[in-house]
Amino acid sequence: MSADRPIPTSRTARGAALGRAAAGQAVRTAGARMSMVGRSEAVRDRISEKASVQAADQLVTVLGSMKGAAMKLGQMFSVLDPALVPEHHRQRFQDKLAALRDRAPEVDFDAMRAVVETDLGDTVANLFAEFDRDPIAAASIGQVYRARLHDGRVVAVKVQYPGVDDAVRADMKNLALFLKFWRNALPAVAEPELVEELRLNFERELDYLEEARTQSILADRFRNHPFLAVPDAIEGMCTRRVLVTEFFDGIAFDRIRSLPAAERDRIGEIVYRFYIGSLYRYDEFCGDPHPGNMLLGNDGRVGFIDFGLFNRMRREHVEFELDCLRMASEERGVDLLAAMIARGIVDATAGVTADECLEYVFAASEWNLVDRVMTVTPSLASSGLMLAIDPRGGQFTGMKRQNLPAEHLFSRRADFMTFGVLGQLEATANWHGIAREWIYGDAPVTELGVAELRWRGEQNR
Structure with a gap:
């Protein structure tokens, strides 16, 4: 284009x-x-x-x-x-x-500037001390520019493409x-x-005002966190089509992938804790975990950006998912099948056995159910996602009529997309050992877990 x-x-x-x-x-x-x-x-x-x-x-x-x-x-x-x-x-x-993550075809600056000036009610020159004409990222519904406010703060300005709605x-x-x-x-x-x-x-991603509110909540929640950061939205400078946030300076995912294995493992654990742990700790999660939404800062923290697809779940639904994780990791297939039938995930008349139900769950999610060190590879991540979406492609034909209720489908997509990110990093960890913190309430077994537990204690004082 x-x-x-x-x-x-x-x-x-x-x-x-x-x-x-x-x-x-x-x-x-x-x-x-x-x-x-x-x-x-x-x-x-x-x-x-x-x-x-x-x-x-x-x-x-x-x-x-x-x-x-x-x-x-x-x-x-x-x-x-x-x-x-x-x-x-x-x-x-x-x-x-x-390349689709952050190098999409660009829209002319004059057209994007018109959106900013229309929505914020003033000229770019009056609103900002500096505003770079060249975007630093271009994504599915908008472009991001680097700018500086008159008070000296460097900001990221995300602007929707004209007509993208x-x-x-x-x-x-x-x-x-x-x-x-x-x-x-x-x-x-x-x-x-x-x-x-x-x-x-x-369509929820089209409302930058809602995204700004979400981002402010998360920025406050994770303020002073030892290893992750969420840049705050700038109050009074966000509209439905314009989002102005603090600028997080860091290297993009392509460079992260070239880092030594130990550093990629550390970043992988941070990604896992943020995208998966947040659901079970806070009953909410980002539904769009992909590599374009994370940066590695100069201080070693991982910055997470883009919260247009953010979901909240009722606690009872979160507890059901935790119950299923416990049943699967303990290989209680009879209990797992009964829970899925009661929830409407498995049709009681479909002839699905307890072993088949358990094997299906393990085939899709073994990486965080088994207590052992595992390296996530792209092919491993892909096979898990493909099986979860279409069990008919494998040996689990008895699952073909089963459907995941809407309240769980979005969280599972986020789970598998996180798995995909870890596969791109080829990150290694005992993922189940980390997850036991939110599945069973166990004490952390990694340095990052200990640091986060200490930080949470400080936040609650």
């Missing part, structure tokens, strides 16, 4: 972009099948590989140019290691998907087309439940 070309916002225009991609994929697949007649196995493999790589490339191109909900899907899957493309092409595909709503009306495309490219992630969950939650 050129800098002066507006975002296509009509359902027809945006649907056509995805339709062309889906049609192209179908033609390539059919053409590849026809070309394989009479060819050797090696030639057939090369033809199939070429079709897969072309489909992957076009997928990234379409998602990146559309922004809105389409690009959000690309961001989600950038932390996975999909079987869409042959193994020796996956890193290139991952790199292209990763209409684009998102058009995307939502094209869910059937999304499903058609993803079934052609990644069958396991095309389940209607996942896309419906996205539909229900994505």
